Amino acid sequence: MALLKADHIHVYYGSIHAVKGVSFEVNEGEVVTLIGANGAGKSTVLNTVSGLLHPRSGSIEFEGKDLKGMPPHKIVEHGLAQCPEGRRIFLQMTVEDNLEMGAFTQPGSTIAGGIADVYKRFPRLEERRRQVAGTLSGGEQQMLAMGRALMSRPKLLMLDEPSMGLAPILVEQIFDIIRELHKAGTTILLVEQNAQAALSVADRAYVLETGTVSLSGTGAELMASDKVREAYLGG
Amino acid sequence: MSFLSNVISGISLGSIYAIIALGYTMVYGIAKMLNFAHGDVIMVGAYVCFFAVSAYNLPPVIGVLLAVALCTALGMLIERMAYKPLRQAPSLAVLITAIGVSxxxxxxxxxxWGSDPKKFPAFIVVGEQNGVSLFGGQLRITYVAIVTVVACVAIMAGLIAFTGKTKMGKAMRACSEDKGAAQLMGINVNATISMTFAIGSALAAIAGVLMCSAYDTLLPTTGSMPGIKAFTAAVFGGIGSIPGAFLGGLLLGVIQIFTQAYLSQELADAIVFAVLIVVLLVKPTGLLGKQIQEKV
Structure with a gap:
């Protein structure tokens, strides 16, 4: 059984039909990526899974349970965490307070351990733990956003454009971290514009084009596909 | 000696403004709306305490607790009925609704409760005395003034500790910065906003009782002007900032009393608002308001 299963979801922004019958699955332990151009509906799909948007039709199941009508904070409690596009860390709060917020749904006794785990993975954050998050560099902010999402000990981690706006060396670092998380058994749903990097870490991938899935397959298959090469990998 | 007496009156009045302003600023900080009905919750709190003590002969402490409890419930009810349905609406719609609720x-x-003024009972007394006299009767400090200032400082310290140290308080700050991201952390934003209204309204009840203990006439419009003054104080200090509301309230009270004493009784309010305008021209974010720097 798939961990997450979206079945023909349709999502609207007012009268704009942004997602037109998208279906996909994420199995336990997999890294699945949704790639596609700007405006293809990738973030809309993630925000719908997180409950920030509601599908007009179609269903989303997590561990076999229908998420329909569930408010976002309940969805987090069920083990789905999203690290949103643009990071959206709490800029006026300290690094450690941001991490603590990530563990909002967790019992108080586990928070210190969670923070220690995040610091082990991102030593830079520990150096800056008392600093206000707004003073961090872009790369550090992305690490904080990912660390914060991990604090809820999610069964599925959704990453929305984690490489956006980062220097190439940092992009590489972020994808190394995704590989490490994968190796440690974390299930990841990754949304990326950087198709090359995303396909290289993904077990399976879906290509989104103007609100529909135009192609799907394993990361390697899509990497080799002429259509994908032309459209997303620069020939 | 009259100077010292004015300072004390100013700080005491300012503390009342500060307690109201703290409620305003909490709600603004988290819900990002100006709750113009806040001043009227003060009035309701004062009436509840008045009837509990005068009509039902309950002990004053019970009267205050009843006022706090009922205003807390009222604040949450107002939020649920009037503001929550407008969460996605333009801020102008929310603002007009708030004026309507007021x-x-x-x-x-x-x-x-009728239009005839009620005389609020003086219950902050020790024995038969309502205050202490110093310097052979030249300077008089009422117990109400002392209680007001102490309550104000305690409330501010409590709010700073709450928002800085507790999980719920930090969640409020998270909601204040980014509601969408807060939801993705598993924070129930609606419950958090409701709680903010509860805290703000409880503070309004306390302010109402203290204000009517110091200035004893109680009318249905009693909360209106102090509400606007306290809003001014919150903006003056930097809206959204807890120490800002405290500082703004104190300064506004002192400025008001001093203008009344040394310049003009009639122009006092005009001068208070003129000071606000000047401060905002020089520092648009208020005295302690933060200029938010976002890094993209």
Missing amino acids: YFLQNAALLW
């Missing part, structure tokens, strides 16, 4: 409360009070 008039609703004033007129409901008029209908229920």
Whole structure:
């Protein structure tokens, strides 16, 4: 059984039909990526899974349970965490307070351990733990956003454009971290514009084009596909 | 000696403004809306305490607790009924609704409790005395003034500790910065906003009782002007900032009393608002307001 299963979801922004019958699955332990151009509906799909948007039709199941009508904070409690596009860390709060917020749904006794785990993975954050998050560099902010999402000990981690706006060396670092998380058994749903990097870490991938899935397959298959090469990998 | 006496009156009045302003600023900080009905919740709190003590002969402490409990419930009810349905609406719609709620409360009070002024009982007394005299009677400090200042400082310290140290308080700050991201952390934003209204309204009840203990006439419009002054104080200090509301309230009270004493009784309010305008021209974010720097 798939961990997450979206079945023909349709999502609207007012009268704009942004997602037109998208279906996909994420199995336990997999890294699945949704790639596609700007405006293809990738973030809309993630925000719908997180409950920030509601599908007009179609269903989303997590561990076999229908998420329909569930408010976002309940969805987090069920083990789905999203690290949103643009990071959206709490800029006026300290690094450690941001991490603590990530563990909002967790019992108080586990928070210190969670923070220690995040610091082990991102030593830079520990150096800056008392600093206000707004003073961090872009790369550090992305690490904080990912660390914060991990604090809820999610069964599925959704990453929305984690490489956006980062220097190439940092992009590489972020994808190394995704590989490490994968190796440690974390299930990841990754949304990326950087198709090359995303396909290289993904077990399976879906290509989104103007609100529909135009192609799907394993990361390697899509990497080799002429259509994908032309459209997303620069020939 | 009259100077010292004015300073004390100013700080005491300012503390009342500060307690109201703290409620305003909490709600603004988290819900990002100006709750113009806040001043009228003060009035409701004062009436509840008045009737509990005068009509039902309950002990003053019970009267205050009742006022706090009922205003907390009222604040949450107002939020649930009037503001929550407008969460996605333009801020102008919310603002107008808040003004509507304000008039609703004033007129409901008029209908229920009548237009004749009530004389609020002086219950902050020790023995028969309502204050202490110093320097052979030249300087008099009322117990109400002392209680007001102490309550104000305690409330501010409590709010700073709450928002800085507790999980719920930090969640409020998270909601204040980014509601969408807060939801993705598993924070129930609606419950958090509701709680903010509860805290703000409880503070309004305390302010109402203290204000009517110091200035004893109680009318359905009693909360209106102090509400606007306290809003001014919150903006003056930097809206959204807890120490800012405290500082703004104190300064506003002192400025008001000093203008009344040394310049003009009639122009006092005009001068208070003129000071606000000047401060905002020089520092648009208020005295302690933060210029938010976002890094993209």
